[in-house]
Amino acid sequence: MAGSMKEIKLRIRSVESTMQITKAMELVASSKLRRAKERVEGSRPYFETLYETLFDIVRTDSAFDSPYLAKRETNRRLYIVIAGDRGLAGGYNANILKAIEADAAGSDYCVLPIGKKAVEHFERRKANVLTTAFAEAGDLSVSDCFEISRLVCQKFLAGEFDEIRLGFTQFVSMLTQTATVLPVLPFDAKRPEPGHERESLMLYEPDGKAVFDAIIPEYLAGVVYGALCESVASEQGARRMAMDAATKNAGEMIDHLNLYYNRARQAAITQEITEIVAGADAES
Amino acid sequence: MATFPLKILTPDGVAYDGPAVSVSCRTINGQVQLLAKHIDFCTALGMGEAHIKLEDGTTRRAACMGGMLSMLKGECRLLATTFEWADAIDAERAARSKTRAEEMLAQKNLDKRDMELAEARLKRALVRSSVAARKDI
Numbered sequence: 025m026a027g028s029m030k031e032i033k034l035r036i037r038s039v040e041s042t043m044q045i046t047k048a049m050e051l052v053a054s055s056k057l058r059r060a061k062e063r064v065e066g067s068r069p070y071f072e073t074l075y076e077t078l079f080d081i082v083r084t085d086s087a088f089d090s091p092y093l094a095k096r097e098t099n100r101r102l103y104i105v106i107a108g109d110r111g112l113a114g115g116y117n118a119n120i121l122k123a124i125e126a127d128a129a130g131s132d133y134c135v136l137p138i139g140k141k142a143v144e145h146f147e148r149r150k151a152n153v154l155t156t157a158f159a160e161a162g163d164l165s166v167s168d169c170f171e172i173s174r175l176v177c178q179k180f181l182a183g184e185f186d187e188i189r190l191g192f193t194q195f196v197s198m199l200t201q202t203a204t205v206l207p208v209l210p211f212d213a214k215r216p217e218p219g220h221e222r223e224s225l226m227l228y229e230p231d232g233k234a235v236f237d238a239i240i241p242e243y244l245a246g247v248v249y250g251a252l253c254e255s256v257a258s259e260q261g262a263r264r265m266a267m268d269a270a271t272k273n274a275g276e277m278i279d280h281l282n283l284y285y286n287r288a289r290q291a292a293i294t295q296e297i298t299e300i301v302a303g304a305d306a307e308s
Numbered sequence: 309m310a311t312f313p314l315k316i317l318t319p320d321g322v323a324y325d326g327p328a329v330s331v332s333c334r335t336i337n338g339q340v341q342l343l344a345k346h347i348d349f350c351t352a353l354g355m356g357e358a359h360i361k362l363e364d365g366t367t368r369r370a371a372c373m374g375g376m377l378s379m380l381k382g383e384c385r386l387l388a389t390t391f392e393w394a395d396a397i398d399a400e401r402a403a404r405s406k407t408r409a410e411e412m413l414a415q416k417n418l419d420k421r422d423m424e425l426a427e428a429r430l431k432r433a434l435v436r437s438s439v440a441a442r443k444d445i
Contacts (some may be wrong), residue, residue: 066321070387073317077350077378166319170374170389171425226380229351230337238336238352239376242389249319 029292032285036278043274049112050267053260057198060257064195067253071246078211078243081232090233091181092211092240101133102154102176102185103205104248106192106255107142109162114266116193116201116259117141123203124191134185136172138164138252154179161256166249173245180209188244192251193258199265201258208247211240310344311363316386323370323391324360331384333358333372342379349379353388355435369394371439373432392436399440406433 082093105124107117121142124135134152137143139161146153158164158172179185188209194202228235311327332341334356342349358372374389409430412418418426 067319069322070317070319073378073385073387074376077376081350166389174424175421226348226350229335229340229349234336235350235352235376242375245389246319 029285029288032281032288036281036285039274039277039281043271043278046267046270046274050264050271053264053267057257057260057264060253060260061195064250064253064257067246067250071243071250074239074243074246078236078239080226081228081236082211090236090240092209092237095210096186098186099132100185101128101131101187101189102136102179103128103133104136104172104176104188104190104208105138105142105146106161106190106252107137107139107145108255108259109140109160111141112266113259113263116262117145120191120193120203120255121145123205127189127191127205136176138172139255161252161259164252166245169249169252170241170245172248173241176209177241177244190247190251192255193262195254195257195261198261201261206247206251208244209240211243312344312346312382312384314360314384314386316360316388316391318388318391323388323393327363328384329361329363329365331358331360331377331386333377333386335377340377342377342384345382346379346384348381350376351378352376353386355431357435357439358386358388358391369439369442371397371436373435390432392439394439394442397436397440399437402433402436402440405429406437409433 103124105120107120111117134154135142135146136154136158137146137156138158140159142161143153143156143159147156155175158168176185176188180188187207190206190208192204192206194204196202309329311329314324314326314328314331315322316324330341330343332339334354335351336354337351339356340351353372353375355373356371358370360368360370362368370391370393372386372388372391375387377387378385409426412422412426413430
């Protein structure tokens with residue numbers, strides 16, 4: 025009996041130290057989450073205004089044509105996939121990678137993975153990888169996003185890809201994060217009927233097409249940066265939840281083990297008393 | 309003088325939000341200046357120096373690169389990829405980045421992409437150092 029008591033004690037200690045780690049990870053994730061959320065909110069007005077402007081140009085002016093607008097027959101797609109650098113974040117990485125697989129099923133596609141987990145996944149799958157220069161999702165800055173955008177726009181204009189889609193995890197709330205696949209290029213907006221030339225009195229300098237073509241790379245960089253911020257926030261949110269659950273499970277496990285331990289202790293005491301009483305009986 | 313509401317937004321957040329008398333910056337078509345009561349207007353930005361004239365007559369200068377400038381119903385919005393006030397520019401860092409870009413460009417066997425990157429870096433560094441150097445205004 026004494027042996028099993030010691031075993032249980034050891035087990036409790038090991039679960040306790042695991043619990044300490046998960047608790048620490050949860051705290052780290054919540055503080056990182058706060059910072060990531062601030063970043064998302066700080067960048068939002070910039071990109072929303074950009075998008076509105078682009079949308080307005082396209083909506084009100086039918087007189088120009090841009091390669092970014094032309095819908096081509098989709099032969100080759102490029103997926104920009106944003107996943108995490110580390111695991112232990114619940115279903116975060118698996119969800120986004122699964123969403124991409126489902127979306128791309130059966131078509132010829134190429135990926136630009138962002139985040140170590142995405143890079144590893146697509147390398148294992150032997151998918152066509154455009155570049156692995158952006159493996160660290162946590163370290164990417166605005167200027168990296170502009171580099172990605174420049175690269176992607178160049179390939180798009182050169183006709184290497186007919187459609188660009190972006191896979192990221194949307195930060196809906198602290199408790200829900202959804203994996204989303206979003207088409208970004210060609211720019212999708214309703215064109216006015218030819219003949220209804222200009223409705224707005226906006227003056228575009230030098231003209232609508234030049235402004236549109238100049239802003240598109242900025243817009244793409246913006247979308248990538250925005251998606252990255254959302255994904256980082258989602259990753260921290262998912263990790264916080266997973267670690268919270270792990271901490272709770274560890275607590276429950278310790279309660280159970282304590283119960284077993286007390287039972288074992290009680291049994292040992294009872295046995296000892298029985299032995300003493302039996303011994304005393306034999307004496308008399 | 310008449311003022312108009314001006315918002316300067318960057319991906320990192322809001323750089324300025326308040327009234328201004330005039331805003332002047334480099335666009336893809338050259339330097340432009342907007343005053344109050346301008347008609348609805350929209351253009352894309354180039355790389356260069358921006359001047360914001362405030363209500364009290366002071367002029368603030370900044371390095372302003374990429375993005376767009378729009379005036380809609382009397383409200384002006386300047387969306388810049390990079391927007392740094394002249395007093396916040398790290399001149400030493402700009403100088404270092406300039407020498408690094410020049411070293412890159414001095415190499416003969418650059419491929420096209422590296423060349424473009426180095427050129428863009430050099431341009432940014434030059435704008436930053438020229439804005440930082442002119443402390444007089």
